[in-house]
Amino acid sequence: MNTNSYKQDRVTAYDEAFSLDDEKASQLAELFSSLSDPNRLRILSVLLRGETHVQQISETVAMSQSAVPHQLRGLRQMRIVRARKQGRMVYYSLDDDHVKELFLLGLDHVCHE
Amino acid sequence: MNTNSYKQDRVTAYDEAFSLDDEKASQLAELFSSLSDPNRLRILSVLLRGETHVQQISETVAMSQSAVPHQLRGLRQMRIVRARKQGRMVYYSLDDDHVKELFLLGLDHVCHE
């Protein structure tokens, strides 16, 4: 973890000599890809309000029964959301605040022009 | 500009009653889509260091002659980069700091796990 120095303050961290290596580029692209679909974003916007079960997500974002679990699967694999089963319902929530920050920063930008 | 209240402090702005409408969802998805490709991210990582001409981008990120302008076109249309022609070279730079912030926040997250 000392071969790079990404861990500095975000804005000042970017070294002039820095060039994004292939692996980091791919990871970063994967992260942003998770946020690159309107329906996925709407699912996340629901989860931003708190833990919710699948059916309720479907209704809120007006997606079909099977489309929602399909998307949730991807988000789960990216560790963006987390599932908790209770009875026959499965409750999803954001796995941490990382994506919430990105989401809100992005929304901020979109809404300012 | 007062039909929404997105302009509050980012973290507290997210109203419990808020649900991402279709248009905002699409705009946001478009924004994140701009960052959803490794090569595009590498191009941006070069531009983060400052204004650069196309050929130099090609060399730095090891992309073909035509692939780079193709990608730059998309970034230009999204107003993420800006072009300045000088002689037969075209110099590109980031159009503002919006995407830089997203890029660095994302990189931050990727590098912390």
Next chain:
DNA sequence: TGAATATATGAACACTAATTCATATAAACA
């Protein structure tokens, strides 16, 4: 003016990704 260089663009192709449809699993309830 003609050749060389830098960038852009259109079409074709390959690849990815999102949705739907059908079906499977699994829990609750009668």
Next chain:
DNA sequence: TGTTTATATGAATTAGTGTTCATATATTCA
């Protein structure tokens, strides 16, 4: 136990995206 409800999954379809190849435009230089 059998039926209903909630979620998940696989396959197929469709739409979108990134690259390459060939070519166009535009600028410099001889």
